[in-house]
Amino acid sequence: MLASSPMPNLRLVRLLWAILISHSLLFAPLLLAAAPMEPLNIVVTIPVLKDLTEQVGGPHVRVTSLLSGYENEHTYSPKPSDLVAVRKARLLFEVGIGLEVWVSSLVKNAGGASLRVVTTSKGIALLRDRPDHDGTAHAAEEDERGNPHVWMDPENATTMMRHITEALIQVDPAHATEYRTNQASYLRKLDQLRGDLSDRIARVADRRFIAHHPAWPYFARRFGFQIVGTIQPQSGSEPSALHLHGLIAKIKNDRIKVVVSEIQLSQKIPELLAKETGARVLVLTTLPGGLPHTDTYLDMLRYNVLQLANALDPA
Numbered sequence: 001m002l003a004s005s006p007m008p009n010l011r012l013v014r015l016l017w018a019i020l021i022s023h024s025l026l027f028a029p030l031l032l033a034a035a036p037m038e039p040l041n042i043v044v045t046i047p048v049l050k051d052l053t054e055q056v057g058g059p060h061v062r063v064t065s066l067l068s069g070y071e072n073e074h075t076y077s078p079k080p081s082d083l084v085a086v087r088k089a090r091l092l093f094e095v096g097i098g099l100e101v102w103v104s105s106l107v108k109n110a111g112g113a114s115l116r117v118v119t120t121s122k123g124i125a126l127l128r129d130r131p132d133h134d135g136t137a138h139a140a141e142e143d144e145r146g147n148p149h150v151w152m153d154p155e156n157a158t159t160m161m162r163h164i165t166e167a168l169i170q171v172d173p174a175h176a177t178e179y180r181t182n183q184a185s186y187l188r189k190l191d192q193l194r195g196d197l198s199d200r201i202a203r204v205a206d207r208r209f210i211a212h213h214p215a216w217p218y219f220a221r222r223f224g225f226q227i228v229g230t231i232q233p234q235s236g237s238e239p240s241a242l243h244l245h246g247l248i249a250k251i252k253n254d255r256i257k258v259v260v261s262e263i264q265l266s267q268k269i270p271e272l273l274a275k276e277t278g279a280r281v282l283v284l285t286t287l288p289g290g291l292p293h294t295d296t297y298l299d300m301l302r303y304n305v306l307q308l309a310n311a312l313d314p315a
């Protein structure tokens with residue numbers, strides 16, 4: 001007959017115990033790991049860094065950008081809410097190269113002991129601002145090291161994203177694979193877009209433009225545009241009357257068709273140049289979110305290149 005001896009029952013009890021114990025041992029760490037972990041608090045200086053960080057970090061990061069996209073990155077002054085954000089942050093991503101002159105005091109005043117500041121431009125070859133056509137030697141921007149607007153070139157944005165991914169992995173190694181996968185899929189999209197944009201620019205014959213502030217040399221070099229003059233010889237400084245006269249003469253003599261301004265700056269001088277010369281003012285953005293259809297870095301890149309190509313070469 002079945003189970004006439006007590007042995008099988010005893011075995012069954014032992015087996016059940018064994019299962020219970022092994023399960024609790026096995027699953028205890030799993031339960032801990034699977035428990036919803038708070039996302040990492042991260043502060044970035046400008047919106048392009050927020051986008052890149054969210055692309056890699058997905059649901060595991062909570063990113064606050066100090067600039068929203070409408071402010072001037074050179075003259076920003078931190079708000080009380082910025083202090084709060086920095087106080088809570090584990091990581092702070094900046095561009096560096098003297099762009100965010102206002103960030104170091106913020107970190108000193110509000111940064112916790114565990115806050116790590118990551119300079120995402122590390123390793124990028126910098127361009128220096130050149131003397132302009134009127135012979136004025138233009139100092140490099142806020143910093144002697146070179147022009148800080150590196151993110152305007154997608155190749156540099158790739159380097160910046162790699163720094164971000166590395167930092168996320170160091171702070172949160174549990175999601176390393178996910179971060180690497182996200183980075184790879186984003187960089188594929190970026191490559192695809194670069195190819196599409198290059199195809200469009202290839203059909204533009206005259207690629208010369210006047211820039212408003214020195215934010216465009218990396219962009220111009222990457223996409224084959226040519227900056228023939230800059231309204232602000234240095235970021236944040238107003239041009240002299242002499243400088244403007246020189247620009248007007250240049251636009252007329254060389255038949256320059258486009259003055260690129262930026263939504264973050266005053267349109268007064270670009271409009272004056274346009275009125276004097278018949279050139280067209282095109283308002284672009286150096287920060288994602290500054291204009292409609294520029295919410296992400298990819299959107300901004302597409303918008304800036306296509307608008308400029310269309311303005312130079314109205315097909």
Ligand SMILES: [Zn+2]
Binds near residue numbers: 214
């Ligand atoms: Zn700038």
